[in-house]
Amino acid sequence: MIRWHGMQWLWGLTLLGLFGCASSEAPPSQAPFSHELYDGKPMVSLSNDFPPATAAEALARGDLAYRKGDPDLAIYEYLRGLTLPDAAPLTGTFYFKVGYIHQHKGNLPLAQQAYERAVAADPKQPLFGASLGEVLLKQGAKEPAKQQLLLAVQADQRRQGWAGSQLDLTQLQLDAGSPLRAYLCLGILADLQGDGTLARRLYQQVLAKQPSYPLAYLNLGYSLYLSGDLAGAEQQTSHALSLDKNLTRGWSNLGLILVRSGRYEEALEVFSHIMPLHEAMNDTGYLALLNGEPKVAAYYLQRAIDTCPTYYEKAQRNLKRAQQGLSASQLALADSDVAVEVQPALSQ
Numbered sequence: 001m002i003r004w005h006g007m008q009w010l011w012g013l014t015l016l017g018l019f020g021c022a023s024s025e026a027p028p029s030q031a032p033f034s035h036e037l038y039d040g041k042p043m044v045s046l047s048n049d050f051p052p053a054t055a056a057e058a059l060a061r062g063d064l065a066y067r068k069g070d071p072d073l074a075i076y077e078y079l080r081g082l083t084l085p086d087a088a089p090l091t092g093t094f095y096f097k098v099g100y101i102h103q104h105k106g107n108l109p110l111a112q113q114a115y116e117r118a119v120a121a122d123p124k125q126p127l128f129g130a131s132l133g134e135v136l137l138k139q140g141a142k143e144p145a146k147q148q149l150l151l152a153v154q155a156d157q158r159r160q161g162w163a164g165s166q167l168d169l170t171q172l173q174l175d176a177g178s179p180l181r182a183y184l185c186l187g188i189l190a191d192l193q194g195d196g197t198l199a200r201r202l203y204q205q206v207l208a209k210q211p212s213y214p215l216a217y218l219n220l221g222y223s224l225y226l227s228g229d230l231a232g233a234e235q236q237t238s239h240a241l242s243l244d245k246n247l248t249r250g251w252s253n254l255g256l257i258l259v260r261s262g263r264y265e266e267a268l269e270v271f272s273h274i275m276p277l278h279e280a281m282n283d284t285g286y287l288a289l290l291n292g293e294p295k296v297a298a299y300y301l302q303r304a305i306d307t308c309p310t311y312y313e314k315a316q317r318n319l320k321r322a323q324q325g326l327s328a329s330q331l332a333l334a335d336s337d338v339a340v341e342v343q344p345a346l347s348q
Contacts, residue, residue: 035079036113037075037079037098037102037110037113037114038072038075038076038079039107039110040071040072040075040076041072049061051080052077052080052081052084054084054086055081055082055084055086055087055089055090055094056086056090057081058077058078058080058081058084058087058094059077059078059081059090059093059094061077062074062075062076062077062078062081062094062097063097065077066097066101071101071104071105074097074101075098075101075102078094078095078097078098079094079098081094082094082095091117091118091121091122092118092119092121092122092125092128093118095114095115095117095118095121095128096114096115096118096125096127096128096131098114099111099112099113099114099115099118099131099132099135100131102114103131103134103135108135108138108139109139111131111135112132112135112136112139115128115131115132115135116132118131118132119132119148123151123155124155124158124159125155126152126153126155126156126159126177126178126179126182127152127179128152129148129149129151129152129155129182130149130152130153130179130181130182130185131179131181132148132152133145133146133148133149133152133182133185134149134181134182134185134346136148137149137185137188137189137346138346142189142192142193145185145189146186146189149182149185149186149189150167150186152179152182153167153169153172153182153183153186154167156174156177156178156179156182157172157173159177160173160175160178161173169186169198169201169202170198170201172205174205174206174208174209175209178209180206180209180210180213180216183202183205183206184202184203184206184215184216184219184346185346186202187199187200187202187203187206187219187223188219188344188346190202191219191222191223191226191344192344196223196226196227199219199223200220200223200224203216203217203219203220203223204220207220212243213243214240214241214243214244214247214250215240215247215345215346215347217236217237217239217240217243218236218237218240218247218249218250218253218345219344219345220236221233221234221235221236221237221240221253221257221342222237222253222342222343222344222345224236225253225257225260225342226342230257230260230261233253233257233342234254234257234258234261237250237253237254237257238254241254245273247345248274249343249345250345251270251271251273251274252271252274252339252343253342253343253345254270255267255268255270255271255283255284256287256339256340256341256342257342258270259284259287259288259291260291262291262293264284264288264296264300267284267287268280268281268284268300271283271284276308277307278304278307278308278312278315279304279312281300281301281303281304281307281315282300282301282304282312282314282315282318283339284300285297285298285299285300285301285303285304285315285318285319285322286301286318287340288300289318289321289322290340294322294323297318297322298319298322298323301315301316301318301319301322302319305319
């Protein structure tokens with residue numbers, strides 16, 4: 001699950017006395033409900049309750065449904081809340097929560113649409129803009145993402161009293177209300193655009209505020225890898241994994257760093273955290289090929305075949321490549337299933 005630091009009130013909102021006394025009356029029949037931001041199970045199956053009387057009640061119902069593990073019902077309640085006469089002050093929050101759920105479900109286009117409406121409703125709320133920027137970045141829209149993230153960071157700085165006209169990304173103030181992922185995403189963009197110094201400064205500013213943030217350490221490791229500091233990259237990536245052992249990208253990155261350092265047996269052990277042993281052996285061997293070490297590659301590929309001889313055809317193909325002495329450029333196209341480069345991480 002995505003973790004947003006500093007804005008827990010958006011999900012922890014507790015509203016008392018909203019639902020009134022229980023009624024024995026049947027809920028009134030309702031017209032069919034449809035919305036372009038809804039893509040879940042048929043709405044007729046979601047709720048037979050009376051419609052919410054207020055937007056605050058709709059928000060509370062949606063929050064309760066989400067906590068109970070029913071995201072479709074949560075989205076339904078939030079969208080239904082938008083139709084109520086008193087919805088205006090909560091419009092941005094309704095759309096943000098719809099976007100959050102779609103993002104968590106992996107439906108990025110709908111998440112983007114919902115976040116865009118949240119930003120339109122409340123452009124001064126940094127979390128809304130940060131969420132939109134992250135979803136744009138995940139979809140590969142780097143420039144729109146950068147523009148949106150800069151607006152979110154600027155809004156966050158103004159919230160804290162900054163009144164300047166030119167934002168200095170190396171001198172930022174972060175507090176408990178800051179959307180840390182906006183700063184994290186700007187760091188990733190800086191790395192992708194070749195400005196590792198700025199990227200590392202942004203990651204360090206995030207860590208100064210949240211010293212136990214695994215993704216910040218993971219991306220700092222990625223940045224150090226790009227700079228050629230393999231020891232630093234290993235240290236930061238290992239620290240990220242010490243904080244969260246479920247970071248799949250962390251295990252993958254650490255294995256690649258170890259391979260680049262020629263420490264194949266350690267890399268094999270790391271890869272085995274996220275894949276079966278025979279796949280880890282194949283990947284280690286294939287990466288050794290890319291490193292220009294065909295004898296090392298053949299050793300691991302043969303082990304993969306011996307471990308799973310009837311299934312593991314991929315290792316047999318790669319072993320033939322090792323014996324043929326294919327070039328690195330030919331190999332890079334040969335086994336597209338193997339991650340060959342350390343990557344940044346936007347999610348757990």
